[in-house]
Amino acid sequence: MKETKEFKTETKRLLDMMINSIYTHKEIFLRELISNASDAIDKRHYLSLTNTNIPTEEYEIKVEANKAERTITITDNGVGMTKEELEEHLGTIAKSGSKEFLEKISKENQPDVDIIGQFGVGFYSAFMVAKKVTVLTKSVNSDKAYLFESEGLDSYSVEETEKDSFGSVITLYLRDNTEDNDYDKFMEEYEIKDLVKKYSDYVRYPIKTWVTKYDPKDEKDDSKEPKTHQELETINSMLPIWKKNKSEVTDEELNNFYKTKFMDYQDPITSIHVNVEGNITYNALLFIPKKPFYDFYSDRDEKGLQLYTKGVFILDKCKDLIPDYLRFVKGLVDSADLPLNISREMLQEDRALKKIASNVEKKVLSELSSMLKNDRDKYLEFYKDYGLNLKYGLYENYGEKKDKLKDLILLRSFNDDKLISFAEYKEKMPEDQKAIYYAVAKDKAAAEKLPQMEMVKSKGYDVLILSDDVDEFMINVLKEYDGKQFKSINKDDLELLNEEESKKIDEMKEEKKDLLESIKTAIPSAKDVILSKRLVDAPCCVSSTGEITFEMERVLKSQNKDVKADRVFEINPNHAVFSKIEDAYKDNKEAGDKLVNILYNEALIQEGILPDDPKAFLNAITDLILK
Ligand code: ADP
16 A cells, blocks of 8 residues: 655755755765665675575676656665654654664664765665655565655655565656756766766676667677677776775875765865884875864864774774874874774773874874975965964974974064075074074054064064964973074073174163163062163164963963963164153152153053053053143
């Protein structure tokens, strides 16, 4: 008896999307159906291992076209579906059969079968090319067969029928051709072969289709037309793409594989194909997506690579295979040196896995380093989205990985206003330049305005501009590059004056000791007051002393940590303002204190720090105007 049922609401919505789809790659329907067929065979095989009532046979998937009927049929001898399963799996999308099955086998703790992760739109993609779909199926768990039929609108029907063998036969009744869409082409032999090669080459079971063969020439037959016959032939190589030799895989194949497997519509920035044989044997495919995935910045994004053991899928996101800072890398690892029934906990401790993980990291870094060397534009594109990850990687764990990462870091050069590496900075250093200078500023224009830049600029030395929050922390961890110390223009002693100039200021410091003392008492929040060796035209500035810098203070404040940098008020001894202060103190202490406070607060503002008491500061300025 034929029963007609309504699709569930969400299924209707999906079907509606498929039917009205203007998606140009309608061809993926074949990939999806073949992938379902392959899963179904995996499931049957898995069940046959524990249940002797379930026979095994030569597994295969057949793709056949019938031009007279305008149909395409995909046949598998997999697990098949019971009536309930038909209704549950094809009548609704709320549950994914594969997911359920995976849960079941992971509970049983013997993941012994390859169930390639399902993605895309699955079964329903058939409706992108078909006006009617039938599924004739017989489950290995049932002696009855059923026929599911749907035109994809609101309802489907299921009726009991006859079928000799276990498995499913999916028949697509192709839509009529339109101006934009040629559905007939899917019945062509070359098209089927192409699509199977392109999308399903690595499916582990033979995918067969009818192929035209030329008959041997018959001497007696003098007709011009060569005679042909059809043979059922396996089209896919069945070898997973990652197991193939690197030289046998084209970039296009890798890109297509990546896009299908990781559901990206763009080619990756780069693909890395690794075949390693030796102590530990493994194959890996690693990809850097062109753009970070939409949930990359959220907690929902779990890092990890897919893990296969001897070609059998084990784990979707094995986080132990990739360090945190390379979390953007997508890909998979397949090794013959890991046990099949390994648990997540055991994985963490597995020596082979650790070794593979460290190799994977090395491969990615060496790929990046050659990209920087050979294709800078590409590296810059990469760096724009992922540079921050490298910086964090360098900073993490007290710089444990600094030597691996320092040459991949780029920072903005003040002189050239473009991103450069530490090596490139060092290369351009004049001989007399002792240190690598950096300034914390959002960009070149902001750095330009820093009074602390004056002396370095006047020497023509380049300055690296640190604009990301993590930058200064990273530099602190690095301390030096290739024998050259990093010096902050707003903190460290820049050692830019010659001996004579420096001595002059030191003498002056002695001479003006009392004055400097008065200034210090006037601004209790400053840790020290000194005569500056870094200013040229500016009257004064504030710098920091000790571990915490102004930038760190700002970053820590944004994390609700109230840690302050120790402020040093620096006065330019050669500036007219200095004598003004001296004169003011000669007049009276109050006038001196007031002037010092104004100048100190101005210097803080210059540094991006608001005065503690803005009102008092503004009043002081007003008083000055009125004087
Ligand atoms: P997914 O495969 O992602 O779960 P689909 O919509 O493609 O989603 O398929 C839904 C379910 O229908 C599958 O999980 C599976 O249980 C079942 N199914 C689909 N095709 C077959 C098939 N050829 N043989 C057996 N079961 C199938």
